Amino acid sequence: MWSRRDFLKSAGTLAASTALPAWAAAAASASKGSKTFALRPAAIELALAGVSGKTNFWAFNGNVPGPKLRLRRGDRVRISLENGLAVDTAVHWHGVRVPNAMDGVPHVTQDPLKPGERFEYEWVARDSGTFWYHPHQSSFEQVPRGLYGALIVEEEKPIAVDRDEVWVISDVKLDPDGRQVEDYGRVMDFGNEGRLGNRVLVNGQPGGILSVRSGERIRLRLINAASARLFKLNMAGHEMTVIAYDGQAVAPHPVEALYIGPGMRADIVLDCMHAAGASFAVADRHRRSLGDIGRIVYQEGKPVRNKPLRSSLILPGNGLPEPNLDKATDHYVLFQGGMRGAPVIGTVDGKPGKIHEMMEKHGLAWTMNYTAQHEHALMHEPLLRLRKGEHVVLHMMNETDYFHPMHLHGHFFRVVAVDGKKTRFREWRDTVLMGPRSSVDVALVADNPGEWMYHCHILDHAAGGMMGTVSIE
Ligand code: C2O
Ligand code: CU
Numbered sequence: 001m002w003s004r005r006d007f008l009k010s011a012g013t014l015a016a017s018t019a020l021p022a023w024a025a026a027a028a029s030a031s032k033g034s035k036t037f038a039l040r041p042a043a044i045e046l047a048l049a050g051v052s053g054k055t056n057f058w059a060f061n062g063n064v065p066g067p068k069l070r071l072r073r074g075d076r077v078r079i080s081l082e083n084g085l086a087v088d089t090a091v092h093w094h095g096v097r098v099p100n101a102m103d104g105v106p107h108v109t110q111d112p113l114k115p116g117e118r119f120e121y122e123w124v125a126r127d128s129g130t131f132w133y134h135p136h137q138s139s140f141e142q143v144p145r146g147l148y149g150a151l152i153v154e155e156e157k158p159i160a161v162d163r164d165e166v167w168v169i170s171d172v173k174l175d176p177d178g179r180q181v182e183d184y185g186r187v188m189d190f191g192n193e194g195r196l197g198n199r200v201l202v203n204g205q206p207g208g209i210l211s212v213r214s215g216e217r218i219r220l221r222l223i224n225a226a227s228a229r230l231f232k233l234n235m236a237g238h239e240m241t242v243i244a245y246d247g248q249a250v251a252p253h254p255v256e257a258l259y260i261g262p263g264m265r266a267d268i269v270l271d272c273m274h275a276a277g278a279s280f281a282v283a284d285r286h287r288r289s290l291g292d293i294g295r296i297v298y299q300e301g302k303p304v305r306n307k308p309l310r311s312s313l314i315l316p317g318n319g320l321p322e323p324n325l326d327k328a329t330d331h332y333v334l335f336q337g338g339m340r341g342a343p344v345i346g347t348v349d350g351k352p353g354k355i356h357e358m359m360e361k362h363g364l365a366w367t368m369n370y371t372a373q374h375e376h377a378l379m380h381e382p383l384l385r386l387r388k389g390e391h392v393v394l395h396m397m398n399e400t401d402y403f404h405p406m407h408l409h410g411h412f413f414r415v416v417a418v419d420g421k422k423t424r425f426r427e428w429r430d431t432v433l434m435g436p437r438s439s440v441d442v443a444l445v446a447d448n449p450g451e452w453m454y455h456c457h458i459l460d461h462a463a464g465g466m467m468g469t470v471s472i473e
Contacts, residue, residue, distance in 0.1 A: 042084030066149030100450025129247020171197030190464030194228025208294030261405030263457030
């Protein structure tokens with residue numbers, strides 16, 4: 001069994017045995033830190049609260065979620081991945097602006113790791129914020145089996161809060177004996193909402209508890225690591241003040257309900273002003289069928305303070321390159337398909353066909369600009385070709401009856417319009433939720449060269465054809 005001690009030991013060995021290249025040494029001496037981690041995915045059994053027997057998972061370092069990787073902005077990070085699974089894998093740092101070769105996409109940015117193989121990832125944390133990591137190999141299976149973890153990059157000067165907490169929200173599909181139902185990759189799920197679990201997990205356990213003291217101000221980092229489940233979070237008795245989306249600062253604003261699709265994150269601040277002993281539900285308003293996902297529970301004892309803290313909630317920005325809409329080029333992506341809705345025609349490998357034929361023959365159910373792409377290994381042409389430094393507006397049009405959280409690797413974009421209307425916050429994101437039959441316009445500077453994944457983060461949709469690449473030369 002992989003223990004914390006092994007983890008530290010191997011982290012130590014790695015640091016001692018690997019000489020830093022000159023540029024890394026220079027970065028390290030520029031008063032920024034360097035951090036070393038070791039990750040080993042492997043099959044394990046874990047006990048879930050309220051579930052009889054043990055549940056089979058695949059996990060990083062013996063835990064679901066995997067270890068919380070905490071670093072500071074500017075840190076140079078080395079992560080040694082050792083594949084303890086019986087299948088190939090590779091790990092992606094979701095939202096982190098890494099050099100292309102460190103992006104962890106098998107067959108696109110690196111060779112997948114065979115069982116027992118190792119790979120060293122190394123990059124500099126350019127952005128502070130809330131990120132996460134997960135395999136990009138057969139992610140519709142590897143992620144729901146339990147392979148995901150939080151990656152937190154602290155600001156140089158964080159805002160004042162009493163506590164900084166992380167909720168990694170996911171779900172799991174259990175049979176009556178508490179075993180995971182191993183029905184990953186069904187075409188029925190690819191062409192619909194995706195494969196949904198029947199238990200919601202918060203930090204790997206059913207029923208999340210946010211334990212607070214009266215008067216506390218909490219920064220709660222929410223990460224949706226579910227492979228397909230979209231949440232619309234509501235917290236009874238508390239105002240959620242959003243301070244960041246996908247790790248990037250946004251003008252602080254209260255929301256009553258918070259949509260958070262697979263892959264997406266939100267940092268919220270809660271001023272917990274109720275009395276000791278009180279308790280409030282954290283609910284999902286999108287699909288209520290599984291009940292509350294957690295509770296905010298007030299501990300006994302004296303209040304920390306009687307009035308909410310007055311200090312600023314504005315996070316420092318990361319200085320992302322600002323797209324200039326006047327000189328931006330327009331690119332369009334049309335999304336079609338799915339089992340419900342208008343019948344569509346698309347091409348697979350250059351051959352046209354009806355969507356239900358594509359599903360039967362190829363297991364593909366979605367098209368982007370009329371084509372459905374196979375998984376990484378078989379991918380053909382980039383969907384879009386951009387020049388390095390190009391200012392771009394990407395007009396995404398969703399003609400399907402389904403939600404799609406669309407994710408672009410290696411970049412952040414501003415969400416500038418939804419259904420043709422300017423957005424209020426022009427928020428930066430790496431994953432944007434497109435509603436059914438709606439359109440979203442995003443703007444970015446394509447400044448990170450390489451071939452980058454651009455896909456739906458409902459991982460069954462990605463595997464079902466809603467996956468392509470954007471190449472930047
Ligand atoms: Cu979170 Cu392409 O991935
Ligand atoms: Cu989708």
